[in-house]
Amino acid sequence: MSDKPAKDAMKIACALLVLAAASLPPRAQESDPLKSPACGAALARLQAARAADNTSAEAVEAVRSAAATACLGSGSPPARPGRVLQAPVAIPPTQIELPQHVAPFPAPTALPPPVAIDRPAAPALCDAAGCWADDGTHLRQVPPTSLVGPRGLCTQRAGQLFCP
8 A cells, every 4th residue: 555645635735835825915014013113202201201300290190101002002091990889689588488277296106015036045155064045044965966945955947046
Protein backbone atom coordinates (compact mmCIF):
# COMPACT_ATOMS: atom_id res chain seq x y z
CA MET A 1 0.00 0.00 0.00
CA SER A 2 1.40 3.37 -0.97
CA ASP A 3 0.94 6.77 0.59
CA LYS A 4 1.52 8.70 -2.66
CA PRO A 5 -2.17 9.70 -3.02
CA ALA A 6 -2.10 11.23 0.47
CA LYS A 7 1.12 13.13 -0.28
CA ASP A 8 -0.33 14.44 -3.55
CA ALA A 9 -3.47 15.62 -1.79
CA MET A 10 -1.33 17.38 0.83
CA LYS A 11 0.71 19.14 -1.85
CA ILE A 12 -2.43 20.32 -3.62
CA ALA A 13 -3.93 21.60 -0.34
CA CYS A 14 -0.75 23.55 0.48
CA ALA A 15 -0.62 25.09 -3.01
CA LEU A 16 -4.26 26.20 -2.78
CA LEU A 17 -3.62 27.71 0.66
CA VAL A 18 -0.67 29.74 -0.68
CA LEU A 19 -2.74 30.96 -3.65
CA ALA A 20 -5.65 31.95 -1.40
CA ALA A 21 -3.36 33.90 0.93
CA ALA A 22 -1.69 35.69 -2.00
CA SER A 23 -5.03 36.69 -3.54
CA LEU A 24 -6.26 38.48 -0.40
CA PRO A 25 -5.78 42.27 -0.39
CA PRO A 26 -2.94 43.35 1.89
CA ARG A 27 -4.16 44.86 5.14
CA ALA A 28 -2.48 47.95 6.43
CA GLN A 29 -1.39 47.56 9.98
CA GLU A 30 -3.07 50.09 12.22
CA SER A 31 -0.63 52.35 14.00
CA ASP A 32 -0.17 52.05 17.71
CA PRO A 33 -1.93 55.00 19.46
CA LEU A 34 0.71 54.96 22.22
CA LYS A 35 3.42 55.80 19.65
CA SER A 36 1.47 58.52 17.87
CA PRO A 37 2.66 62.17 17.95
CA ALA A 38 -0.68 63.22 19.51
CA CYS A 39 -0.09 60.87 22.45
CA GLY A 40 3.45 62.17 22.95
CA ALA A 41 2.22 65.79 22.99
CA ALA A 42 -0.59 64.93 25.44
CA LEU A 43 1.86 63.18 27.78
CA ALA A 44 4.19 66.18 27.64
CA ARG A 45 1.31 68.51 28.59
CA LEU A 46 0.40 66.16 31.49
CA GLN A 47 3.97 66.15 32.82
CA ALA A 48 4.15 69.94 32.56
CA ALA A 49 0.84 70.31 34.43
CA ARG A 50 2.04 68.00 37.20
CA ALA A 51 5.37 69.85 37.49
CA ALA A 52 3.75 73.28 37.78
CA ASP A 53 3.15 74.45 41.36
CA ASN A 54 0.13 76.65 40.68
CA THR A 55 -2.00 74.06 38.79
CA SER A 56 -5.16 72.85 40.55
CA ALA A 57 -6.06 69.19 40.92
CA GLU A 58 -9.09 69.62 38.64
CA ALA A 59 -6.87 71.01 35.85
CA VAL A 60 -4.41 68.10 36.20
CA GLU A 61 -7.32 65.65 36.05
CA ALA A 62 -8.64 67.27 32.86
CA VAL A 63 -5.17 67.08 31.21
CA ARG A 64 -4.81 63.45 32.37
CA SER A 65 -8.20 62.56 30.89
CA ALA A 66 -7.20 64.19 27.57
CA ALA A 67 -3.91 62.24 27.56
CA ALA A 68 -5.77 58.98 28.24
CA THR A 69 -8.13 59.72 25.36
CA ALA A 70 -5.23 60.47 22.97
CA CYS A 71 -3.04 57.54 24.03
CA LEU A 72 -5.59 54.83 24.74
CA GLY A 73 -8.13 55.80 22.13
CA SER A 74 -11.19 55.89 24.32
CA GLY A 75 -13.61 58.62 23.28
CA SER A 76 -15.25 59.03 26.63
CA PRO A 77 -14.82 57.31 29.94
CA PRO A 78 -17.36 54.56 30.54
CA ALA A 79 -20.27 55.64 32.63
CA ARG A 80 -20.82 53.76 35.83
CA PRO A 81 -24.29 52.41 36.28
CA GLY A 82 -26.13 54.14 39.08
CA ARG A 83 -26.85 52.22 42.20
CA VAL A 84 -30.46 51.35 42.42
CA LEU A 85 -31.97 50.90 45.82
CA GLN A 86 -34.09 47.84 45.98
CA ALA A 87 -36.53 47.01 48.71
CA PRO A 88 -35.71 43.83 50.60
CA VAL A 89 -37.70 40.81 49.60
CA ALA A 90 -40.17 39.91 52.31
CA ILE A 91 -41.47 36.37 52.45
CA PRO A 92 -44.42 35.80 54.76
CA PRO A 93 -44.11 32.98 57.29
CA THR A 94 -45.62 29.65 56.39
CA GLN A 95 -49.10 29.05 57.75
CA ILE A 96 -50.15 25.50 58.51
CA GLU A 97 -53.87 25.04 58.77
CA LEU A 98 -55.01 22.26 61.06
CA PRO A 99 -58.15 20.30 60.20
CA GLN A 100 -61.20 21.24 62.28
CA HIS A 101 -62.17 17.69 63.23
CA VAL A 102 -59.29 15.52 64.29
CA ALA A 103 -60.09 11.83 64.64
CA PRO A 104 -59.13 10.49 68.08
CA PHE A 105 -56.52 7.84 68.28
CA PRO A 106 -57.85 4.31 68.86
CA ALA A 107 -57.55 2.95 72.39
CA PRO A 108 -54.40 0.92 72.84
CA THR A 109 -54.93 -2.81 72.97
CA ALA A 110 -53.08 -5.08 75.34
CA LEU A 111 -50.29 -7.03 73.75
CA PRO A 112 -50.52 -10.82 73.92
CA PRO A 113 -48.14 -12.47 76.37
CA PRO A 114 -44.82 -13.55 74.90
CA VAL A 115 -44.64 -17.08 73.61
CA ALA A 116 -42.30 -19.29 75.58
CA ILE A 117 -39.92 -21.12 73.29
CA ASP A 118 -38.27 -24.20 74.70
CA ARG A 119 -34.74 -24.08 73.57
CA PRO A 120 -32.66 -27.23 73.69
CA ALA A 121 -30.11 -27.41 76.46
CA ALA A 122 -26.68 -26.63 75.21
CA PRO A 123 -23.76 -28.07 77.13
CA ALA A 124 -21.54 -25.28 78.33
CA LEU A 125 -18.85 -27.13 80.23
CA CYS A 126 -18.09 -30.86 80.19
CA ASP A 127 -15.88 -33.03 82.39
CA ALA A 128 -15.50 -36.81 82.98
CA ALA A 129 -18.73 -37.04 84.99
CA GLY A 130 -20.94 -35.20 82.50
CA CYS A 131 -21.77 -31.72 81.25
CA TRP A 132 -23.31 -28.60 82.71
CA ALA A 133 -26.01 -27.09 80.46
CA ASP A 134 -26.41 -23.35 80.01
CA ASP A 135 -29.66 -23.43 82.04
CA GLY A 136 -27.75 -24.71 85.11
CA THR A 137 -28.74 -28.39 84.98
CA HIS A 138 -26.22 -31.21 85.15
CA LEU A 139 -26.30 -33.83 82.41
CA ARG A 140 -24.68 -37.13 83.46
CA GLN A 141 -22.42 -38.99 81.08
CA VAL A 142 -23.73 -42.50 80.24
CA PRO A 143 -21.39 -44.73 78.28
CA PRO A 144 -20.70 -44.80 75.38
CA THR A 145 -21.68 -41.25 74.35
CA SER A 146 -25.10 -40.42 75.81
CA LEU A 147 -26.10 -37.76 78.31
CA VAL A 148 -28.95 -38.10 80.80
CA GLY A 149 -30.76 -35.02 82.11
CA PRO A 150 -33.05 -34.70 85.15
CA ARG A 151 -36.07 -35.83 83.07
CA GLY A 152 -34.50 -38.55 80.94
CA LEU A 153 -32.12 -39.44 78.12
CA CYS A 154 -30.93 -36.58 75.89
CA THR A 155 -30.63 -37.04 72.13
CA GLN A 156 -28.43 -35.23 69.68
CA ARG A 157 -29.87 -34.11 66.29
CA ALA A 158 -28.30 -31.78 63.73
CA GLY A 159 -25.58 -30.69 66.11
CA GLN A 160 -28.02 -29.79 68.91
CA LEU A 161 -28.75 -31.57 72.17
CA PHE A 162 -32.44 -32.23 73.04
CA CYS A 163 -33.35 -33.20 76.60
CA PRO A 164 -36.90 -34.03 77.81
